[in-house]
Amino acid sequence: MAEQSRNASNAVFGLSDPPSSPSGPSQSSPPAPAGPAPTAYVPYPPPAAPSRTPIVLLTILVILLVIMAGVNLYLVMTLQKNVQQGANQTADQLNVLNHRMDSSDARYAQLRAQFQVTSERLGMTQQELNRARSLAANIQQQQQQAVTQLNQAIAQKASAEDVTKMQADANAKFGGIDTDITGINKKIGDTNDALNGAKGELSGAIAKTHDELVALAHKTDRDYFEFTLTRGPQQKVGNISIRLEKTNPKKNNYTADLFFDDKRTVRKDQAVDSPVLFYMTGAPSALELVVNKLDKNSVSGYLSAPKGFFANTPNVLQARPGGSS
Numbered sequence: 001m002a003e004q005s006r007n008a009s010n011a012v013f014g015l016s017d018p019p020s021s022p023s024g025p026s027q028s029s030p031p032a033p034a035g036p037a038p039t040a041y042v043p044y045p046p047p048a049a050p051s052r053t054p055i056v057l058l059t060i061l062v063i064l065l066v067i068m069a070g071v072n073l074y075l076v077m078t079l080q081k082n083v084q085q086g087a088n089q090t091a092d093q094l095n096v097l098n099h100r101m102d103s104s105d106a107r108y109a110q111l112r113a114q115f116q117v118t119s120e121r122l123g124m125t126q127q128e129l130n131r132a133r134s135l136a137a138n139i140q141q142q143q144q145q146a147v148t149q150l151n152q153a154i155a156q157k158a159s160a161e162d163v164t165k166m167q168a169d170a171n172a173k174f175g176g177i178d179t180d181i182t183g184i185n186k187k188i189g190d191t192n193d194a195l196n197g198a199k200g201e202l203s204g205a206i207a208k209t210h211d212e213l214v215a216l217a218h219k220t221d222r223d224y225f226e227f228t229l230t231r232g233p234q235q236k237v238g239n240i241s242i243r244l245e246k247t248n249p250k251k252n253n254y255t256a257d258l259f260f261d262d263k264r265t266v267r268k269d270q271a272v273d274s275p276v277l278f279y280m281t282g283a284p285s286a287l288e289l290v291v292n293k294l295d296k297n298s299v300s301g302y303l304s305a306p307k308g309f310f311a312n313t314p315n316v317l318q319a320r321p322g323g324s325s
Contacts (some may be wrong), residue, residue: 099266106258106265109279110286206273208292213302213316221307223315228300234259237303238310240280240287247294254291254299283309 150166207213210226217224227237229244241259245266248254252272258265261281267289270276276289284306291301302316 102263102265105263106267106278110277112279206275206290206292207302208273210316217315217317222304223307223310224317225303225305225310225313226301226316227303228298229256230298238305238313240303242289244299247296247299249294249296252294254294256289256299258289280309 146169205216207216207224213224213226225237227235227242229235229242231244231246234241234243239260243257243259245255245257248269251269253269254272255266255268256270258267258278260278265278267276270291272294273290273292277286278289279286287306287309288304289301290304291299293300
């Protein structure tokens with residue numbers, strides 16, 4: 001029995017039977033019992049260590065994703081910045097164009113007012129001017145013909161009576177010519193007077209003091225409104241608002257913004273005692289802004305408008321103590 005235990009242990013742990021002891025008489029081993037032969041034990045290999053390759057690849061992939069996200073964020077922020085800069089530049093350009101359009105509108109209104117007043121006062125149409133030129137050419141031709149005929153009569157030694165008659169005819173023609181020339185000169189004089197009157201109404205006399213402004217208000221058929229502006233805030237005069245932007249006492253000029261007809265008009269570097277003409281919707285003629293006093297932070301002057309255009313604003317005559325209402 002012990003022999004079988006030893007043989008089994010040896011078979012399990014892969015050990016061979018120990019050699020038989022030399023002492024004692026050699027005896028033959030008893031035959032092994034019949035049955036299946038014992039199977040030798042084969043040990044299992046140790047489990048393999050887990051591979052690090054998937055972890056490294058996953059780490060690299062995460063790093064790449066972080067880098068790509070950072071690059072995309074930078075590109076988006078750069079694009080947003082460029083779009084904002086482009087929008088700001090476009091807005092600045094639109095503001096410049098609006099200012100230029102406002103200046104052009106004001107200039108157009110001024111020229112329109114001048115043309116309207118001049119056309120009303122001129123009185124002589126282009127057709128009448130052409131007729132005057134044609135009449136002057138005919139007069140010159142008649143003079144040449146009369147002189148030619150007189151020279152021919154003298155050359156032919158005509159009788160004194162014929163020469164006297166011819167001279168009388170020539171004098172009559174010359175008298176008619178003088179009459180026509182006098183009429184033309186009168187027409188030209190009337191035209192010059194009309195032009196001077198139109199110019200006087202547009203630019204007119206400039207009042208430099210309050211008393212001069214009162215006298216000017218009595219002479220003309222317009223309303224005058226005095227004002228004093230300080231830099232910064234808007235001041236309402238009649239139906240318009242005026243804002244003083246800056247003054248330059250050294251150059252004796254100023255810059256102001258005019259607000260009327262739902263728009264802003266910039267009057268830049270305007271000289272003192274120089275009228276600024278502009279045209280408002282509904283006004284029968286141009287309005288006139290004059291600054292006659294200027295210092296570092298303020299200006300004083302007056303606004304001239306057609307009679308009754310600013311019905312709810314007291315003019316210089318109504319604002320005086322004892323003035324007419």
